[in-house]
Amino acid sequence: MGEIRIQNVWKYFGKAKVPALKDVTLTIQDREFMVLLGPSGCGKTTLLRCIAGLEYPERGRIFIGGRDVTDEPPRKRTIAMVFQSYAVFPHLTVFENIAFGLRMQKRPNEEVKQRVIKAADLMRIGAYLERYPAQLSGGQRQRVAVARGLVMEPQVLLMDEPLSNLDALLRLQARAELKRLLQEVQTTTVYVTHDQIEALSMGDRIAVMENGAIIQADIPSQVYEHPSSHFVGGFIGTPPMNFMRGTISRTNGTAALAVGNQFIHAALPANAPAGQELLMGIRAENIEASLQPVPDAIPGQVLVVEPLGSHLLLTVEVGETPLKVQTRVDFAVQPNQTVYLRLDPKQLRWFDPETGLRYEPEPSPL
Amino acid sequence: MATPQVTGDALASNMLAPPAANRSFARSRERALPFLLLVPSALFLVIFFAVPMVQALILSIHSPDGAWTLQYFERMVRDVNFTDAVRNTFLIILVAIPLQFLFAIVMGLLLQNKLRGSSLFLYFWAIPLAVSDLAAGLVWLAIFGDRGFVNSFLRTTGIAPIAFSWLSYENYGTLLMAVVIAEVWRATAIVMVIVVAGLQLIPPDYMEAAEVFGASRWQRIWHVQLPLIRPSLQVALILRTILAFQVFAVVIALAGRAMPVLASEAYNRYGELNPNGAAAYAFLILTISLITTIVYLIVLRTSEEEMGQ
Numbered sequence: 001m002g003e004i005r006i007q008n009v010w011k012y013f014g015k016a017k018v019p020a021l022k023d024v025t026l027t028i029q030d031r032e033f034m035v036l037l038g039p040s041g042c043g044k045t046t047l048l049r050c051i052a053g054l055e056y057p058e059r060g061r062i063f064i065g066g067r068d069v070t071d072e073p074p075r076k077r078t079i080a081m082v083f084q085s086y087a088v089f090p091h092l093t094v095f096e097n098i099a100f101g102l103r104m105q106k107r108p109n110e111e112v113k114q115r116v117i118k119a120a121d122l123m124r125i126g127a128y129l130e131r132y133p134a135q136l137s138g139g140q141r142q143r144v145a146v147a148r149g150l151v152m153e154p155q156v157l158l159m160d161e162p163l164s165n166l167d168a169l170l171r172l173q174a175r176a177e178l179k180r181l182l183q184e185v186q187t188t189t190v191y192v193t194h195d196q197i198e199a200l201s202m203g204d205r206i207a208v209m210e211n212g213a214i215i216q217a218d219i220p221s222q223v224y225e226h227p228s229s230h231f232v233g234g235f236i237g238t239p240p241m242n243f244m245r246g247t248i249s250r251t252n253g254t255a256a257l258a259v260g261n262q263f264i265h266a267a268l269p270a271n272a273p274a275g276q277e278l279l280m281g282i283r284a285e286n287i288e289a290s291l292q293p294v295p296d297a298i299p300g301q302v303l304v305v306e307p308l309g310s311h312l313l314l315t316v317e318v319g320e321t322p323l324k325v326q327t328r329v330d331f332a333v334q335p336n337q338t339v340y341l342r343l344d345p346k347q348l349r350w351f352d353p354e355t356g357l358r359y360e361p362e363p364s365p366l
Numbered sequence: 367m368a369t370p371q372v373t374g375d376a377l378a379s380n381m382l383a384p385p386a387a388n389r390s391f392a393r394s395r396e397r398a399l400p401f402l403l404l405v406p407s408a409l410f411l412v413i414f415f416a417v418p419m420v421q422a423l424i425l426s427i428h429s430p431d432g433a434w435t436l437q438y439f440e441r442m443v444r445d446v447n448f449t450d451a452v453r454n455t456f457l458i459i460l461v462a463i464p465l466q467f468l469f470a471i472v473m474g475l476l477l478q479n480k481l482r483g484s485s486l487f488l489y490f491w492a493i494p495l496a497v498s499d500l501a502a503g504l505v506w507l508a509i510f511g512d513r514g515f516v517n518s519f520l521r522t523t524g525i526a527p528i529a530f531s532w533l534s535y536e537n538y539g540t541l542l543m544a545v546v547i548a549e550v551w552r553a554t555a556i557v558m559v560i561v562v563a564g565l566q567l568i569p570p571d572y573m574e575a576a577e578v579f580g581a582s583r584w585q586r587i588w589h590v591q592l593p594l595i596r597p598s599l600q601v602a603l604i605l606r607t608i609l610a611f612q613v614f615a616v617v618i619a620l621a622g623r624a625m626p627v628l629a630s631e632a633y634n635r636y637g638e639l640n641p642n643g644a645a646a647y648a649f650l651i652l653t654i655s656l657i658t659t660i661v662y663l664i665v666l667r668t669s670e671e672e673m674g675q
Contacts (some may be wrong), residue, residue, distance in 0.1 A: 013504065052578055054577070073577070074574075074577045074578045075579070075580040075581065083574070087569070089572060089576075089590065091593040102591075103589075104582075104585055114373035143610045148579070346622070
């Protein structure tokens with residue numbers, strides 16, 4: 001079926017041999033919706049193009065449906081692709097655009113007609129079949145591009161930022177619709193985006209990429225709640241995860257994280273030795289702010305108050321680190337006021353400040 | 367609508383004027399700018415093309431004694447060379463232009479689809495662009511002349527010991543062939559440049575989409591590249607055909623008077639101190655060119671929907 005296996009793929013660009021993909025290994029299950037997420041230049045589109053056959057990796061193998069397609073041209077790979085620019089042919093009508101792949105396969109006219117109409121109806125562009133792309137809106141062109149892919153009934157559907165050229169309102173609508181559609185057709189889908197909201201809301205799994213490597217591939221909630229690195233936590237979420245750098249101190253049997261001259265008493269990772277430098281991560285919604293001092297809370301000064309409709313977003317300075325804190329909309333606070341922050345001990349994440357990776361303490365010597 | 371006058375006073379008062387007036391002044395100036403930029407080329411066209419064209423028209427229907435007349439056209443049509451000139455001109459166009467386009471498209475596609483060493487070929491193939499008509503004719507005269515390269519090659523290799531007159535009036539077929547070859551050699555390059563420019567305008571996404579959706583190299587050329595360069599081909603075709611109706615120097619160099627064409631007849635009339643007769647020919651060439659252009663525009667028109675994106 002439509003399983004994709006990517007094994008130790010390397011790809012270099014240019015004479016300087018700049019690696020665009022570094023030893024990427026990833027298995028995408030049959031019928032899975034996998035999102036490749038990362039900032040621009042992280043290699044996500046290159047990886048997609050390698051799966052498509054528009055780029056060939058220098059090292060490694062790519063399997064689609066159990067078949068080694070590494071050296072095969074795109075047209076032998078039973079894939080379909082939606083391009084960021086849509087690449088809808090301007091000289092063909094909507095009908096002929098959708099029919100393009102079937103025409104190349106020289107399918108009988110009757111079959112082409114049936115399948116094109118079915119795909120067009122699915123994408124709700126059945127009324128525009130005789131129009132030229134120039135007569136369509138951006139959203140309609142995007143649907144033509146998707147219909148052109150779906151009509152092929154491909155093993156794998158590849159999408160390269162298909163929503164990034166739509167305006168914000170349309171994008172929201174198209175996102176939900178695309179998700180519904182892909183659940184309906186159940187095609188293995190690889191979806192490239194730099195928009196983490198899109199990734200969280202659509203993907204069965206998210207593969208986060210940085211500098212040509214996949215640094216975490218997991219279900220959205222896991223990527224959000226348990227980022228594998230400083231980078232992932234800082235990239236995903238609005239606002240991104242808060243980070244504080246400190247040193248473990250153990251005095252008189254109580255452990256704390258020393259940040260500057262402040263001690264944060266929190267659930268520290270067990271076995272972390274005293275003197276260990278750590279990066280603590282916590283999300284805005286896992287910090288509880290109150291106006292009165294409460295036990296285990298750390299004081300901070302409010303810098304900015306941003307009402308966001310459903311909640312308030314505070315920027316609170318603790319020591320010299322600004323933290324984003326989410327509070328109820330009726331939390332009465334003014335800038336420059338002192339608030340007391342309680343960090344949910346279960347939601348603290350720990351990272352190695354040097355590598356940025358999740359901190360795994362050495363097992364304690366017994 | 368009055369054109370805004372840019373004087374010191376106007377500028378000063380505009381600076382003091384309320385913003386609305388200022389805006390409308392800026393807007394009308396903005397509107398005038400494109401026309402101002404067109405003035406130099408328009409002047410050039412009027413002085414060197416429109417005026418001589420009208421003069422030629424008058425010359426062709428106005429005799430020196432001051433009477434309006436069609437006698438120059440009558441004489442032109444009854445001239446012994448007239449049918450030959452028309453036939454030769456059309457024959458050269460009918461054979462040379464399809465060949466030019468065929469070669470230009472093939473060369474353009476080879477360059478664009480990046481076959482090995484293709485950028486070198488672009489420069490190589492563009493050389494004829496820099497050679498003047500007459501020089502091109504002379505180059506091919508050196509090849510096809512009685513003592514030219516072809517004949518000396520045939521003699522030294524012993525294939526044909528007796529020189530063959532490729533360019534003689536008696537060998538009309540080879541004479542036409544030589545003229546067509548020279549024309550193709552000379553003018554394919556400009557078509558190729560237009561084709562390459564057109565191909566380069568095609569966003570690479572279209573070719574990749576075609577590839578992903580199963581198009582082979584040939585199918586990509588046929589279903590994507592060729593349809594998308596149609597506007598470029600149309601421009602090249604109009605340009606080439608109009609210029610081909612004026613084919614002259616190459617023919618004169620290779621055939622002398624052995625192959626009359628429309629432009630050479632005009633030239634000969636002028637040489638015979640008959641400017642009115644020359645003007646009649648010139649006017650005929652103009653009329654044919656105009657009609658062909660209009661026919662092309664109607665037949666090859668690409669709808670705006672198809673071109674837009």
